[in-house]
Amino acid sequence: TVTTATATTTNIMYCVMIAVALLGLSNGFLIPERPEFTKREIATVPSIDAPKYMGRWYQMYTNTFGETFNGKDQHCVMADYKLMNATTLSVFNSGKLGSPTGDWRQIEGSATQISPAEPGKFQLYLEYVPFPGTYWVIKLGPIKNDQYQYSVVTSSDGSQLYVLTRDVSEFNLYEKEILDFVAEKGFTEDATKPIFTPHEANCPYVDKKQPNILDDLIKEIMG
Numbered sequence: 553t554v555t556t557a558t559a560t561t562t563n564i565m566y567c568v569m570i571a572v573a574l575l576g577l578s579n580g581f582l583i584p585e586r587p588e589f590t591k592r593e594i595a596t597v598p599s600i601d602a603p604k605y606m607g608r609w610y611q612m613y614t615n616t617f618g619e620t621f622n623g624k625d626q627h628c629v630m631a632d633y634k635l636m637n638a639t640t641l642s643v644f645n646s647g648k649l650g651s652p653t654g655d656w657r658q659i660e661g662s663a664t665q666i667s668p669a670e671p672g673k674f675q676l677y678l679e680y681v682p683f684p685g686t687y688w689v690i691k692l693g694p695i696k697n698d699q700y701q702y703s704v705v706t707s708s709d710g711s712q713l714y715v716l717t718r719d720v721s722e723f724n725l726y727e728k729e730i731l732d733f734v735a736e737k738g739f740t741e742d743a744t745k746p747i748f749t750p751h752e753a754n755c756p757y758v759d760k761k762q763p764n765i766l767d768d769l770i771k772e773i774m775g
Contacts, residue, residue, distance in 0.1 A: 587616060587743035592710040594737050596672030596688050604700050605689075606633050606641065608757075612723050613715035613730075613746040615739065617707070625650050626657065628755035631716065639665040643678070644760070652754045658761045663687050673708075691733055693717075693726055702726050704734060713739050713746060720751045 611629035619626065629647035636642050643661045648654045661678035665671060672689040686708040693702035702723070705714040715730055717723040731746065739745055 586711075589617075589711055589741050589743045590738060592738055593708070594688065594690050594706055594710050596670060596690055597692050598671075600671045600689060600692065601695075601700075602635060602638075602641070604695055604698060605703070606635055607699060607718075608632055609703065609716040609718065610720050610723075610751060611647070611714060611749045612717050612720070612727075612751075613713065613734075613748055615713040615745060615747055616743045617712040618714055619747065627654065627750050627752065628652050628757065629657075629749050630757050632759060633663075636662065639668075643676070646758055646761075647749075648756070652752045652756060656762050660761065690737065691730070702730060704730060706737075710738065711744065713744060715746065 609631045611626075611631065614626065614629075627648045627650065629645070631646075632642075632644040634642045641663050643663055644658070645660075646656065646658045649657050659678050659680070661676065661681075663674040663676045666673045666675055674687040674689075676685040676687040678685065688706050688708060689703055690706055691702075691704035692700045695701070696718075699718055701718050703714075703716045705716065706712055713734060715734070717726070734746060
């Protein structure tokens, strides 16, 4: 149908723009200026029990900077983490764009602890991205069933925000505590304030990448 064709064309153009942006960054080209925000270094957690951090997480909040990487109007966003060795974990992020039946947005990579002296700081390496990012754990929830129940993550400059939970249905137990915390840490500006991530009853959660024409196109463009 015309609607389907238009949606496909729009998605392909989105994919091309992302790939071109990544190629531009890798070649030192000028990329549009980031939104204004107050840069700040937020203290990370003093300790983290890695095995208790592994497994399935569900994203409940992000912000404008998080949407820059994953797309606006995200739904059903989840992450799977697995230990690769004592300091490195594998990363698999998955979600849907627009609705639970929208296009997949998925990416794989790894995160490596920067220093044992600062256990909450990780260097992040994602496929298609020609430069490392940062993954700073700034708050952890209580331990239940041998797992942390929530995690609050940002980047080294305090721009990005990711609020993760183990159980969507129990997130309300911690939501106010978390939102008070992120407000205290300065996530209150237009570019950094929390944006809710919906998890509908028909959300599809998977443990590996799904076939996606956009993914194939990025691979072709990136080489």
